Amino acid sequence: MITLASDFGSPYPAAMKGVLLQRTNTRLVDITHDLPRQDVRSAAFWLRETLPYFPPATHLVVVDPGVGTDRSALVLQAGDHTLVGPDNGVLYPPARRLAGTEPIEAYVIDEQQLDAPTASTAAGRSGSGSNTFHGRDVFAPAAAAVHDATTPADLAILARAETTVDLRLPTPTVEGDRVHGAVLVVDDFGNVITNVAGSYLDGRETIVVNGDPVPVGATFAAVETGAQVAIVGSHGFVELDVNHGRGDEAFGLTAGDSVVFEPAESTE
């Protein structure tokens, strides 16, 4: 199984699928091609929270603002899963989750040794690959090769990586019963997903969010339509939502913003 995730929208993902299907007969599964554009951190979050639900697979990830520069192309072996994508950190948060207690092995793709795809055209394009579409010309061929190999270490196109770009999503800092956290992402529904563990809400009926009191609920429907609510979201973090509305607009928050949570008592 090969999964595909990118910020390409439409129709670029199709060429990646064609290249994969020229080389392998395995199942292809779209994660999404609507990751926030060129936003490595949001992509890392969504993949960290999504890929662990999959059985062992090769995960092709292309969120690549540095395409065409000298950034490397990577393969990470993480437990039973393999990730293929750019060396900008996006692979590491999901790889750590997938690897569990095992070490992550990192390989650099030798683009010169890669069998670059060519469109089946008599007019004939060079086939030497583009500077702007490595999803098609580098990562898809590498993913097909990795998928069909017993282990990445066997592939001539791969060499052990010496240094790679890591990325760690921010973690909150606790100061007594106050927590200084951050908004990791806003989802399509407008739900504001923070990095504060959901257990902060345990036993609380109200919390103070950036100075304003917000009721705590088990789910959106705990409050009236249009009202704000803090819940434990489906990723286990505190989410700031609006029942049948957009939390990002109601709270005035977007990805990367700081949030301070305090117990309701402390404002009395």
Place this chain on the structure above:
Amino acid sequence: MITLASDFGSPYPAAMKGVLLQRTNTRLVDITHDLPRQDVRSAAFWLRETLPYFPPATHLVVVDPGVGTDRSALVLQAGDHTLVGPDNGVLYPPARRLAGTEPIEAYVIDEQQLDAPTASTAAGRSGSGSNTFHGRDVFAPAAAAVHDATTPADLAILARAETTVDLRLPTPTVEGDRVHGAVLVVDDFGNVITNVAGSYLDGRETIVVNGDPVPVGATFAAVETGAQVAIVGSHGFVELDVNHGRGDEAFGLTAGDSVVFEPAESTE
């Protein structure tokens, strides 16, 4: 075969696919994940008009504004098809179409007995499921179990439902040669799809729609670019369209609105 339909947009559907693929090797087919948000009636319409074109399958449907409340999770057996989703009525209009003359059998999913999915993480989440993402934590595991069972009645996770929420899409009322109908949905093209049977247009060159005359055509191209036209749409109902334009804007109509159709003669 398992089909998936939701109002999730991106990237939440991917976690449902991961959970399914952990449990079954069957073909997955996306119906759409862009159903109108939390709009049970529109979802029921689109599924009623789409699912009957499929071969026998398990249909996973998640349009679920009551997620996290005490609404039940259902399995409906409808002829050779099985539907899995929330007990808010969304499953019934497609189930009636799929069942034909056979009775629909309804089962409640016992969420406590369900083998809840866990992400493969060393950090370890509880695995007890969320309050807000039952597509991943309840409906996908249930759909996988139902798909692999010979019959829903054999599954320990299911119990016969005593009462369930039904939903019936509105039907028009006829008053002589006038019809009082409703807009069921507006599609992505802006076509206004009513609940009035297309046969109303038989032998008519013009009809009066909410007081204004509109030409009847066999297809959009029967009128000039930008002009209004009433046609028999692809679902067999009267549609109010604009050739190469948006009918909803030209007619000032949206889902749920009333429409009155009269013969052109009656206004002379």
Place this chain on the structure above:
Amino acid sequence: MITLASDFGSPYPAAMKGVLLQRTNTRLVDITHDLPRQDVRSAAFWLRETLPYFPPATHLVVVDPGVGTDRSALVLQAGDHTLVGPDNGVLYPPARRLAGTEPIEAYVIDEQQLDAPTASTAAGRSGSGSNTFHGRDVFAPAAAAVHDATTPADLAILARAETTVDLRLPTPTVEGDRVHGAVLVVDDFGNVITNVAGSYLDGRETIVVNGDPVPVGATFAAVETGAQVAIVGSHGFVELDVNHGRGDEAFGLTAGDSVVFEPAESTE
């Protein structure tokens, strides 16, 4: 393998998939259903640049502003690939690329002989097909039949086409070291894709685009964030882009517009 491409958005493609899966068990691959609406030329470009990356397949293409008129429904045999879609020219640019040096064979689909799909409903619709959704009622059944046939010529539903609508994407005209070209499409990122071969940029550090100088780069990152750049895009043509921004807005260009490229020297 059957690929699907359309401008349908959501949820209409699902009914096409259902019809296909009623008739064949082959792999279905979505190219995209977000082709620019009713824009035959843009669709032809994207398919010409995407389909050649696929292994031999049946390609179902529905961008069909003339649906319901007397335009024919076509099957084109192009090398090892088969294309199915409306007779409005959209199939020819990809077919020529797929056929290479081989001739393209064109067949007309006899809609009367086609086994039209019926939804599995007791209420019973006519099953005679719609005037507005030939993707479901004509092209999908034809694609399934063609896919499972040894050769299109064997199918009773097909007859040799006598005349068909061709479409040729515009090519630039060269006048000394000036090139008069056109914008073929703008992609989702806002990149302006012209029809001028990328080799025009060879050895140039700057070109003049419609009178204004623009730096030439190997990739977006050759210039600062927000700056304009001319690059060789992933299709081998000159693209007018903005690093981490939208080229169409910065250059004021959209699909179909003229572009004149001159060497930077000529303006000194």
